[in-house]
Amino acid sequence: MSAFSVKLGAAIRRRRQALGLSQEALAALAGVNRTYLGEIERGAVDVSALYLQRIADGLDLKLSELIRLYEEDSRGN
Amino acid sequence: MSAFSVKLGAAIRRRRQALGLSQEALAALAGVNRTYLGEIERGAVDVSALYLQRIADGLDLKLSELIRLYEEDSRGN
Numbered sequence: 001m002s003a004f005s006v007k008l009g010a011a012i013r014r015r016r017q018a019l020g021l022s023q024e025a026l027a028a029l030a031g032v033n034r035t036y037l038g039e040i041e042r043g044a045v046d047v048s049a050l051y052l053q054r055i056a057d058g059l060d061l062k063l064s065e066l067i068r069l070y071e072e073d074s075r076g077n
Numbered sequence: 078m079s080a081f082s083v084k085l086g087a088a089i090r091r092r093r094q095a096l097g098l099s100q101e102a103l104a105a106l107a108g109v110n111r112t113y114l115g116e117i118e119r120g121a122v123d124v125s126a127l128y129l130q131r132i133a134d135g136l137d138l139k140l141s142e143l144i145r146l147y148e149e150d151s152r153g154n
Contacts, residue, residue, distance in 0.1 A: 063144050
């Protein structure tokens, strides 16, 4: 578990919750196993770029926009 | 091998070449095995977000900037 994965996962969770989506709903939208999505959100796994792209799609973001959410949160840390 | 991985790898290669870096040099900067970097650039592997972050660092880009290079290249495809 890395600080990077934890912060990236937290950014995904915040965006999902801001959209009012359950983990089940986002997992279905993104075509990702719900258990795996939970691990990604906790930063327990190092998500692959391809899955990250699918999750960004499910969150109605470009992948660069999802990454920017993480970067904005990490600024100054 | 996915179209996503191929285009992302091509964006990494273009940026590396624009900086005048060899694969060996970028691999050393990013702390990534050179053979693995070659596979990433060819799109033969689905790179993890953590490795992608290291490669962006080696290319002197924020991760979101590296992803934007890929997205700009893919526009309209």
